[in-house]
Amino acid sequence: xxxxxxxxxxxxxxxxxxxxxxxxxxxxxxxxxxxxxxxxxxxxxxxxxxxxxxxxxxxxxxxxxxxxxxxxxxxxxxxxxxxxxxxxxxxxxxxxxxxxxxxxxxxxxxxxxxxxxxxxxxxxxxxxxxxxxxxxxxxxxxxxxxxxxxxxxxxxxxxxxxxxxxxxxxxxxxxxxxxxxxxxxxxxxxxxxxxxxxxxxxxxxxxxxxxxxxxxxxxxxxxxxxxxxxxxxxxxxxxxxxxxxxxxxxxxxxxxxxxxxxxxxxxxxxxxxxxxxxxxxxxxxxxxxxxxxxxxxxxx
Amino acid sequence: xxxxxxxxxxxxxxxxxxxxxxxxxxxxxxxxxxxxxxxxxxxxxxxxxxxxxxxxxxxxxxxxxxxxxxxxxxxxxxxxxxxxxxxxxxxxxxxxxxxxxxxxxxxxxxxxxxxxxxxxxxxxxxxxxxxxxxxxxxxxxxxxxxxxxxxxxxxxxxxxxxxxxxxxxxxxxxxxxxxxxxxxxxxxxxxxxxxxxxxxxxxxxxxxxxxxxxxxxxxxxxxxxxxxxxxxxxxxxxxxxxxxxxxxxxxxxxxxxxxxxxxxxxxxxxxxxxxxxxxxxxxxxxxxx
Numbered sequence: 120x121x122x123x124x125x126x127x128x129x130x131x132x133x134x135x136x137x138x139x140x141x142x143x144x145x146x147x148x149x150x151x152x153x154x155x156x157x158x159x160x161x162x163x164x165x166x167x168x169x170x171x172x173x174x175x176x177x178x179x180x181x182x183x184x185x186x187x188x189x190x191x192x193x194x195x196x197x198x199x200x201x202x203x204x205x206x207x208x209x210x211x212x213x214x215x216x217x218x219x220x221x222x223x224x225x226x227x228x229x230x231x232x233x234x235x236x237x238x239x240x241x242x243x244x245x246x247x248x249x250x251x252x253x254x255x256x257x258x259x260x261x262x263x264x265x266x267x268x269x270x271x272x273x274x275x276x277x278x279x280x281x282x283x284x285x286x287x288x289x290x291x292x293x294x295x296x297x298x299x300x301x302x303x304x305x306x307x308x309x310x311x312x313x314x315x316x317x318x319x320x321x322x323x324x325x326x327x328x329x330x331x332x333x334x335x336x337x338x339x340x341x342x343x344x345x346x347x348x349x350x351x352x353x354x355x356x357x358x359x360x361x362x363x364x365x366x367x368x369x370x371x372x373x374x375x376x377x378x379x380x381x382x383x384x385x386x387x388x389x390x391x392x393x394x395x396x397x398x399x400x401x402x403x404x405x406x407x408x409x410x411x412x413x414x415x416x417x418x419x
Numbered sequence: 420x421x422x423x424x425x426x427x428x429x430x431x432x433x434x435x436x437x438x439x440x441x442x443x444x445x446x447x448x449x450x451x452x453x454x455x456x457x458x459x460x461x462x463x464x465x466x467x468x469x470x471x472x473x474x475x476x477x478x479x480x481x482x483x484x485x486x487x488x489x490x491x492x493x494x495x496x497x498x499x500x501x502x503x504x505x506x507x508x509x510x511x512x513x514x515x516x517x518x519x520x521x522x523x524x525x526x527x528x529x530x531x532x533x534x535x536x537x538x539x540x541x542x543x544x545x546x547x548x549x550x551x552x553x554x555x556x557x558x559x560x561x562x563x564x565x566x567x568x569x570x571x572x573x574x575x576x577x578x579x580x581x582x583x584x585x586x587x588x589x590x591x592x593x594x595x596x597x598x599x600x601x602x603x604x605x606x607x608x609x610x611x612x613x614x615x616x617x618x619x620x621x622x623x624x625x626x627x628x629x630x631x632x633x634x635x636x637x638x639x640x641x642x643x644x645x646x647x648x649x650x651x652x653x654x655x656x657x658x659x660x661x662x663x664x665x666x667x668x669x670x671x672x673x674x675x676x677x678x679x680x681x682x683x684x685x686x687x688x689x690x691x692x693x694x695x696x697x698x699x700x701x702x703x704x705x706x707x708x
Contacts, residue, residue: 129529130611145578148556165562224439231446242657262472
């Protein structure tokens with residue numbers, strides 16, 4: 120066996136399992152979903168079915184113009200989740216990481232980090248069911264507290280049902296951003312901060328002049344994660360509110376799931392929704408990266 | 420001078436107290452709902468409904484646990500879901516770690532032009548959301564006749580773990596394993612595959628551990644695919660089972676809380692045992708952006 124032949128065979132043996140499974144399970148279905156969104160396929164035999172016809176952008180036009188505006192309700196909820204991340208989780212996570220990285224915290228650093236990150240490791244389905252019982256149900260802790268304040272309080276349906284969902288999202292993922300920021304802050308040489316202090320720099324100046332500039336790229340990374348995280352949100356809402364009441368807490372993923380798998384299937388619509396989701400995430404990621412470049416150039 | 424130093428100690432002391440109060444508050448907020456859940460699981464439904472929701476159980480009732488473990492109120496007890504979870508995570512983690520290391524070695528150290536394309540494909544996969552493949556995957560699994568089987572769950576699970584795995588392994592092998600070492604192994608007459616088995620794979624232990632932990636938590640907690648690709652309870656793992664419980668057991672809070680508690684105890688134990696590796700893994704995985 121020549122060396123070249125051995126090299127080629129080895130390469131094939133090494134990459135084939137991963138590539139084959141990946142193409143089958145991720146790459147092909149992604150392309151296939153985009154294709155299906157332009158057809159009228161709606162159940163039944165899929166491969167070799169001659170009744171499947173191309174219908175162009177019909178599903179997209181219907182989705183954008185139907186009178187109930189389900190698509191916009193869902194999109195709006197996705198944007199609210201991004202807002203909770205950008206204005207809630209990321210700043211809070213940053214502050215907590217900053218506190219934990221300071222020399223003043225001499226004991227319990229590992230303990231605090233472990234506990235604040237803890238909600239992240241639990242399945243979002245379980246968190247959703249838990250918080251349904253904790254906040255939403257008539258027998259919830261929230262209701263109990265309301266009764267403590269006003270003994271005559273009655274159970275009423277929330278007029279802004281997305282608020283408890285956003286609250287739980289804030290609760291669950293703040294620790295995630297804290298861990299990312301903390302990992303990078305610990306790489307800042309403490310001697311630099313000490314030197315700045317000797318020169319009389321205040322805490323505020325250390326934060327804005329030393330820590331923030333170093334962390335710009337991590338903040339951009341976290342914003343990207345927040346956007347893709349928002350698009351991935353499904354389990355929590357499925358378990359907590361099931362998108363209800365009347366679809367008010369639906370996000371795009373749940374809208375897509377219901378179109379495809381609940382009641383009468385509408386695969387063309389569902390495929391159109393998922394194609395839009397892929398597009399949004401790609402566009403936002405490109406935009407955020409460009410912003411990151413501008414930021415880092417200014418930093419230099 | 421001493422006065423100034425004295426002042427500094429006091430200011431630092433006040434700062435420190437404030438910082439610890441903030442950290443303590445956030446810690447309390449993070450774990451209170453979970454502690455609350457664990458405590459409520461020791462009440463019967465009747466007691467939960469009629470007493471203060473914030474109170475500790477006046478009488479500790481342990482009966483919920485054996486009932487849920489043996490008969491979850493669906494066709495199988497919780498023990499079956501636990502067993503399924505273990506099977507899915509064990510096989511998925513093993514396959515992802517092995518396949519990702521193999522591909523990572525080839526991509527990092529064996530020069531071929533196609534590497535750029537293949538590796539790029541995996542990187543794109545990291546950014547994709549699972550919803551964009553749900554319908555095609557559902558149709559394919561049905562067409563292949565593996566709907567509601569373990570195989571029909573495992574193949575997608577392995578595929579979804581690979582993008583992050585290939586990214587982490589390629590990166591680690593490229594930076595962490597010197598070419599000289601691999602060349603000397605080849606001079607000694609070892610082929611590429613032998614070199615992988617004897618040198619590369621063992622040296623990849625750190626990245627394999629990180630990858631195993633990320634894959635473990637992801638697989639253990641996965642819901643949407645499992646919910647879609649199984650019917651009935653026989654092949655469901657814990658989250659998908661809980662998804663069904665929530666509907667049918669919603670009226671019995673004692674059993675609901677027990678089911679949720681049983682679901683989180685294994686992953687909490689895993690987290691507390693590997694907390695440092697898990698938080699490190701999260702930070703490593705996040706760099707992908």
